[in-house]
C-alpha cells in the first residue's frame with residue numbers, strides 16, 4: 137500500500153455485481169487552495185496512463201464560488217468522468233469539477249476518507 141496524501145478521499149465502486157469493492161480513483165486536497173482537489177488515481181485502476189479528468193471549455197455560466205482558469209484567453213475548467221473499470225464507460229459518472237469538489241468538501245468536513253461512486257453520483 138502506498139502512502140496517501142493527507143486528506144485523501146478514495147472513491148470505489150460497490151456495485152452488487154462485484155465480489156469486492158473496485159477502486160475508481162482518489163482525490164486529495166490542494167494545500168493552500170481550499171475547496172480545490174487534485175486527482176490521484178488508484179494505481180490498479182489507472183491502467184497505465186489516463187486520469188479521469190478532462191478540460192472542457194463551454195459557455196455555461198460559472199456559478200458563484202466555482203473556479204475557472206484562464207487558458208489561451210478563455211475560461212476553462214475540468215470535468216471528470218468517474219469510471220469503474222469493471223462497470224465500464226457506459227456507467228461512468230460525469231461530474232463537473234465544481235460539483236465534484238463540493239461533494240468532496242462535504243465528505244472531508246465529515247471526516248470521511250472513502251466513498252462509494254454511487255454515493256458521489258447521488259450527491260452531484
Ligand SMILES: [Zn+2]
Pocket residue numbers: 149150151154158220221222223224
Ligand atoms: Zn463497478
